[in-house]
Amino acid sequence: MFSNKEMFTETFLQRLEMTCGKSFQESTKRDHYHTLGIMIREYVSSNWIKTNESYRAEKEKQVYYLSIEFLLGKLLRHNLLNLGIDDVVEEGLKELGIELSDLEEMEADAALGNGGLGRLAACFMDSLATLDLPGHGCGIRYKHGLFEQKIVDGYQVELPEQWLRHGHVWEVRKADLAVDVPFWGRVEAINNNGKLEFRHLEAETVMAVPYDLPVVGYQTDTVNTLRLWSAETTPYPINRDIMKYKRDTELISEFLYPDDTHDEGKILRLKQQYFLVSASIRSIVRSYRKQHASLIDFHKYVGLHINDTHPVLAIPELMRVLIDEEGMSWEDAWHITTNTISYTNHTTLAEALEKWPVRIFQPLLPRIFMIVNEINERFCQDLWTQYPGDWRKIEDMAIIAHDQVKMAHLAIVGSYSVNGVAAIHTEILKQREMNQFYQVFPEKFNNKTNGITHRRWLIKSNPKLTSLINEGIGTKWVNHPEHLKELQFFQQDSAFLEQLYEIKQDNKKSLAEKIKAKTGIVVDPLSIFDVQVKRLHAYKRQLLNVLHIMYLYNRLKEDSSFQMYPRTFLFGAKASPGYYYAKKIIKLINTIAEKINNDKTVSDKLKVVFLENYRVSLAEEIFPASDVSEQISTASKEASGTGNMKFMMNGALTLGTLDGANIEIKEHVGDDNIFIFGLTAEEVMNYYQYGGYTSVDYYHHDKRIRQVVDQLTNGYFGDLDNEFEPIHDSLLMENDQYFVLRDFSSYIEAQREVGKAYADQNRWLKMSLANIANSGFFSSDRTIQQYADDIWNISSVKGKVR
Incomplete structure (x- = not known):
């Protein structure tokens, strides 16, 4: 379809009429953008399907990167570049009098993040696919991302961000894969032949609907998935106040980072966090069950990585699934959970290490609170064995203390790997901020210095510099960015410096x-x-x-x-x-x-x-x-x-x-x-x-x-x-x-x-x-390879996607 510009232009004109129901002469730039986006998504769909089928057939271990933010930006040029068809498309559009740069302007930034945390997640998705690694993203499809900022008389004014105003051409809604996520209600304990079982009753259920985006690797057949969850009402809610239920449900995926300076905001933010992990884990487990009769080896085939403390509820949620739904013992469930989940810490700031009041946490997530409380009790007992009589240390390290649930503590206790994101940051965590935990779990702590995808931040953003580099050292640096070192040979080349x-x-x-x-x-x-x-x-x-x-x-x-x-x-x-x-x-x-x-x-x-x-x-x-x-x-x-x-x-x-x-x-x-x-x-x-x-x-x-x-x-x-x-x-x-x-x-x-x-x-x-x-x-390629080798134990599937 994209092998040459003539074939592209012919296909583009046909698809434009079919998609928009109008002639080329009547069409707008937005029509052109929308048509091109659909064509590209369809172009990758075959490899997208093959990638997922290959992972299932080969029973590859897959990693799911859970993040409250994915700051994707615009995807049109990025996808064209990774597919290696940017020149053909640009030339073909020019033949029709269309500038690709004009179509780029039609695309809204997918503002599903605030800053470095979300942008890092987006770079990691790119590197996972490019390195042919079986890794996917799980996030929330916020209707409004981070606010649109206006400066009025020098002051910041926040306006609702409208990235979905014209739809999102890259996503595929998968309503048939929706899952239910429960809030509120009560837990009933039942003695079944000497075994205690738990049921979550009278819950207010929210339907999580997945929207999948293809994550296209750079000039490879691998296409991974970023799954974003949207909160929708269930067909038959038990809530009597239907309008309130509808509004409360829609709020879950309406705004990134609601104001949590008051209880309503805290409840909403905690809802978002459980919504993300519960929907993701239910979906992952459902997929896993199609290939495996039991979850006893779950950790050998699935890795869950939590990006900062926001998705930490993945720990008690996985425990809930293994105990309540699979009927496992606490010990077996804990072994699987603590060998499945890995955690990245992104901060030493106390205010960013989340803590939730028990008075909010317990009624909103009654079964999850019971599990967190049990994790805390067992952990404190272990500490007592190791530090008998040291009540101060146990108090400082407890997951629940002073009417607060400490998410960073839960993350460390419930994961097998805790990494910082720069050498000094990791040392500060080990020697100061989390030193008490480092003394107990020294084997968990490691460093993975962050990286960025050079494909977006150099090749896409700075094409003139990219061309100069290619002229100087060839193109091998594109797949192996360490070869940029060869540019040092031009330190004394005045002509090269002048071009720079x-x-x-x-x-x-x-x-x-x-x-x-x-x-x-x-x-x-x-x-x-x-x-x-x-x-x-x-x-x-x-x-x-x-x-x-x-x-x-x-x-x-x-x-x-x-x-x-x-x-x-x-x-x-x-x-x-x-x-x-x-x-x-x-x-x-x-x-x-x-x-x-x-x-x-x-x-x-x-x-x-x-x-x-x-x-x-x-x-x-x-x-x-x-x-x-x-x-x-x-x-x-x-x-x-x-x-x-x-x-x-x-x-x-x-x-x-x-x-x-x-x-x-x-x-x-x-x-x-x-x-x-x-x-x-x-x-x-x-x-x-x-x-x-x-x-x-x-x-x-x-x-x-x-x-x-x-x-x-x-x-x-x-x-x-x-x-x-x-x-x-x-x-x-x-x-x-x-x-x-x-x-x-x-x-x-x-x-x-x-x-x-x-x-x-x-x-x-x-x-x-x-x-x-x-x-x-x-480069994030280096960072992700280190995660793959040292933390996740996953390997390239290059050549297996066919």
């Missing part, structure tokens, strides 16, 4: 045009594009960045002799709707941007742009155009980061703390090709443990700090003084929890070094090339 410079400038010009079209702000492509794009959180320290911008502006206004290389500072970030402080920082960035961008005396030196509604498709335009990658989190707080890898792969230089994967980036590129500043993780944790930091001292002893902090409340921003008082107070009255003022001087010095390095174009280009050359290690 031209590509970066072209990308910067393209982004500058989009910035002007979107915001009206004119930025200079010859300036340094200094970029911080990521979720807005205090620990990520967008505040440190903006205070430095205020410092630069002050210097330019007050000191005529002050010299700096022209800078364009770019921000992109969403703050959670209930995160008051983060929203204040967005307002501050936009306020200082307005002040600077309207001051003609500095327009040739300084510009600040906040790009609203940061998302995958926007990120794909930003990374190729970036010069400086801001990775300035408080050391010890960022588990890994993956934006740092995307910037690096596109030739931007990291300006960062020794945190997360920045440390491993530094190890790969060398000290001369990265800009490091600030406290180390050890120093930060020592401050937290022993004290010794007083932010007011830095305020009094550094006039640069004093000036920018005072400007937050002294009339500098006109009538907005009260607006930024919470930020001012966080720095001085609340002792600057994330050490912004402590690292301020070091950050200024590092930024000065950035300016000096960039002024030497030849030096900068060599540094940029060193980053690209050493980015192959950070």
Whole structure:
């Protein structure tokens, strides 16, 4: 169907008329996009079916990656690229007067995630299929993903995200595979011939309907599945208030991350988590039973991987299935469960290690709570045997304590593998945050440094750089990204470096045009594009960045002799709707941007742009155009980061703390090709443990700090003084929890070094090339192969799909 452009155009025109019921002359761009999407999905369907049949026939062990987020972005170009038919399709469409890029604009970002957690899951899906590994994703089909962000008068305003407004061409609804998920009700215990059995009665049942998306590997026949569950009402609900039942049911898959600052939000979020794992496990078990008479060997053929704490209820849910439905003993069920489930921890932040009040958990999930309680009782008994009399340790490690269910504790106890996502993060988990568990289960803990799919973040996002790399070292790096190392041979090749410079400038010009079209702000492509794009959180320290911008502006206004290389500072970030402080920082960035961008005396030196509604498709335009990658989190707080890898792969230089994967980036590129500043993780944790930091001292002893902090409340921003008082107070009255003022001087010095390095174009280009050359290690292909070998025990099925 796609072997040449003539065949493609003929098929496309036929399908357009059949699909849309109109002639080509009457059709719209959306008709064209919809037709093309259906054609591609049908094109892969044969291999999709063969892949699943092959897994079943060969009885391959399959892994299911359970994640509350899958930040997929747009799939049209990505699927064409992986199928190797992008050129044929693009040329065929051109023959019809259609630009493929225009059709890409018709596709909505599948915004089923918030940030790195969801994007990592999407990259992992791509790598699993590309490496011909039997691995699938399980998530929720949110009707509205993460909100659409608008900036109005400098403030973040949240609008419902409408990615499904025109349907989703890649999904296949499988209503015949729907399963029921119970909530509320009561549990009845029955003595059946001396054996205690449990029945969940009077439950409010929700129907989980699967929507399957094909996950296309790169130029391979393997097509795995991402299954997204939608919550729908059952035909015969027992609830008397039908309208309330309908609304409560639809809410489960309506919004990603409902506000859980109140009980209603907590209940909904816990519902989402159980809905995901219960629907997934019921579906997986049903499929497994078709091949196996008993679940006694379930763990030998199935792996369940929980991405952070959100899907941890997979542990008690699998126990429930094995005990209540299969009639197994507790001991057999526990053996299977703890050899089936593996867990990735993504954070050291206490607020992100979920805890649920028993008063909410128990009535909502009565049978699951009974199982969790039993797991806790048995675990505490084991601890008592190991640490007799140490009540404090048992209290600290208990899964249920102080009327709370601790999900991270349950995850560690109920899984066979616990991995961090960067070397330092894993060490912090082992030595500090989860040290007590590490002492009990040292064999469970391991590291798997995150990675990104270079197919999306380099090949798709930066085709000009991809072409240059291919000219230089051939194409073997596409399947084996470690071969990017060979680019180091071009360090002294002035012609190659000049081409690298031209590509970066072209990308910067393209982004500058989009910035002007979107915001009206004119930025200079010859300036340094200094970029911080990521979720807005205090620990990520967008505040440190903006205070430095205020410092630069002050210097330019007050000191005529002050010299700096022209800078364009770019921000992109969403703050959670209930995160008051983060929203204040967005307002501050936009306020200082307005002040600077309207001051003609500095327009040739300084510009600040906040790009609203940061998302995958926007990120794909930003990374190729970036010069400086801001990775300035408080050391010890960022588990890994993956934006740092995307910037690096596109030739931007990291300006960062020794945190997360920045440390491993530094190890790969060398000290001369990265800009490091600030406290180390050890120093930060020592401050937290022993004290010794007083932010007011830095305020009094550094006039640069004093000036920018005072400007937050002294009339500098006109009538907005009260607006930024919470930020001012966080720095001085609340002792600057994330050490912004402590690292301020070091950050200024590092930024000065950035300016000096960039002024030497030849030096900068060599540094940029060193980053690209050493980015192959950070491919998600490497990460997933390590998961497959070290955790999941699955192997490639290449050649078996036929």
